[in-house]
């Protein structure tokens with residue numbers, strides 16, 4: 001039984017976050033020692049060994065390549081206001097140096113610089129920026145996309161979008177290009193499903209076909225076991241459709257690193273993503289504009305959660321299913337995920353303007369429904385984003401006190417994911433004037 005299931009902390013409000021900050025300050029330097037020494041309750045799996053060694057690294061804090069994630073301390077929360085608003089994130093001041101040493105060295109959240117169209121956001125900066133590693137992953141991702149057939153005829157745009165950079169930025173606790181590639185393939189396959197099936201008619205999207213495509217699409221991540229006589233039909237379909245081929249290939253690659261519990265978790269998040277894809281298609285076909293609250297519900301599910309969920313797989317440890325499913329952990333992680341997806345809404349507004357996705361974007365919906373200018377709607381969207389990030393920050397700080405070392409590391413990884421995600425969105429050609437892919 002993990003410590004989390006035996007000790008419960010009250011839900012963090014922002015006042016509590018300040019209290020947590022004080023407690024955490026007093027723990028600085030010795031923080032993990034009060035936590036359990038092994039990952040109690042963990043199911044045996046391929047990730048178990050690395051999970052346990054990950055936990056040990058958290059406690060003992062060794063030096064050397066790839067061990068920087070051990071120096072998590074507590075990246076979250078709080079105390080002095082940033083730019084006059086809300087809590088500040090305490091972070092490790094003197095981390096290690098050297099190759100890989102910056103991985104997951106926590107960073108202060110701040111109001112990340114705005115571009116001309118996106119105001120500053122409350123978000124940590126990226127933990128690592130290693131362009132060479134990003135390029136390596138990106139090159140391999142584009143080669144793989146060519147093999148499976150997604151983004152055919154658009155591979156130059158795909159390369160320029162630089163999804164390899166996204167993965168390098170969002171998973172700073174791994175320097176292993178192949179692990180990063182496995183996560184990158186999953187993300188790109190999910191993106192391809194969105195582009196080829198949902199959003200981009202020039203790439204084959206058709207709302208009336210979406211439901212049936214996604215049913216078979218789900219079978220690409222969670223195999224359908226048919227009677228023998230129909231198996232070849234399914235297999236032919238899987239090979240003929242690049243999105244299906246991509247999803248299946250991505251999951252196969254990931255399974256080299258993930259335990260079956262981690263694979264099951266990813267399947268669940270993809271299933272939920274597909275349900276939300278269907279929801280958006282129903283708005284389109286019915287010509288219906290969702291109220292803001294309904295859109296935000298949908299955005300929790302049509303979100304980057306399938307990417308975020310791989311935080312521990314890429315890091316080489318395992319968060320137990322029990323902790324992953326614990327309601328407060330779920331609340332914190334899904335709020336972070338929604339926030340990261342609102343970052344997408346803010347940065348992709350120009351790309352989506354004029355296409356069928358234009359109405360399904362938070363600022364556009366707020367402007368239409370709350371009778372304000374688009375500029376004001378962007379500001380309100382930023383406030384919503386910031387509220388979600390601050391709540392995640394406070395909750396994660398509280399949960400880190402009572403959870404296992406794996407949970408603590410996972411939440412720090414989610415925090416890092418937010419920073420890498422915003423950084424990528426602010427620079428990728430996909431949303432910054434390049435051709436879309």
Ligand SMILES: CC(C)=CCC/C(C)=C(\C)COP(=O)(O)OP(=O)(O)O
Pocket residue numbers: 187188190191194199273302303304305306307341344345348357
């Ligand atoms: C990587 C992943 C889980 C992608 C699927 C869903 C997705 C593409 C997003 C959550 C991004 O939102 P959106 O559909 O608006 O994407 P674009 O802005 O068109 O890139």
